[in-house]
Amino acid sequence: MTGCVHCISPPPVTLYTPRTSPSSASRSSFSFSGDAVHSLYRVRRVTRSPSIISPKFQIVAAEKAKPLKIMISGAPASGKGTQCELITQKYGLVHISAGDLLRAEIASGSENGRRAKEFMEKGQLVPDEIVVMMVKDRLSQKDSEQNGWLLDGYPRSSSQGKALNGFGFQPDLFIVLEVPENILIERVVGRRLDPVTGKIYHMKYSPPETEEIAARLTQRFDDTEEKAKLRLKTHNQNVTDVLSMYDDITIKIEGNRSKDEVFAQIDTALSELLQQRNTAPSSLLS
């Protein structure tokens, strides 16, 4: 599925009935939200004469759709974290950010955290022996298994991808955010984080809503222009290897648009993926 989201061929017209709202039976009136996504009944077309106009669908199984497994990738400050906030809000997936796991490890004061910080300060990849098990353990937790996961910033090398593969973790979709390099540096240096809500801001593009929030915002230790350039260099050294691993399930998203426009592209892809799943014969459901 490489290429622009708009190039994905439309799925067959199909009717979905969310468990929470049995009456909202038309696709056009249905919007995915939170748990509802994971509670979809599979429905199947009833074969009857096409001349009969009333809807010809019946629920054939009350089985839950399998949870989505998504990876999101892109250069530093391409908007991965921002989009993950929006995706999890709508689709209820568990957001697992390799960078956040590493920062939590640093904050814990552990030896792994201390070592990780040495690499992060230089904009380099933290060694696999620290990152791989950290991510694998988080993916193995019950909430990720039950609700599906959204893996952000992993894998960043083919060895990381292979390791995850070896543990049996395969994504359904690999999202790549594409943003021109000259935009990325400005995004990095303007980024601020709210330690209370975890929300990501940008002093120009996504400023804090109130002065109270503005006063408590923090900046990441690697969000300087100098370190962003090092991170970008590391990204560029590894990106081709990583992309080649997921070629057949990759969707490239134009990331240099407003965050809502970027999300709209992702949303379309995820909705279509869910639709395809729910129309596939049981034997094809992955």
Ligand code: AP5
């Ligand atoms: P990590 O924390 O993952 O950093 P990163 O990949 O450099 O990505 P960022 O978090 O900087 O950016 P983002 O794409 O999430 O953008 P955001 O949404 O915040 O990793 C940090 C370090 O940890 C690495 O350098 C490495 O050392 C280590 N590491 C991590 N994973 C590893 C791994 N797998 N293996 C080994 N080492 C690893 O947006 C950025 C800014 O832009 C924000 O201010 C936001 O408000 C703004 N913005 C977002 N979208 C838009 C938009 N559409 N328009 C305008 N502004 C926008």
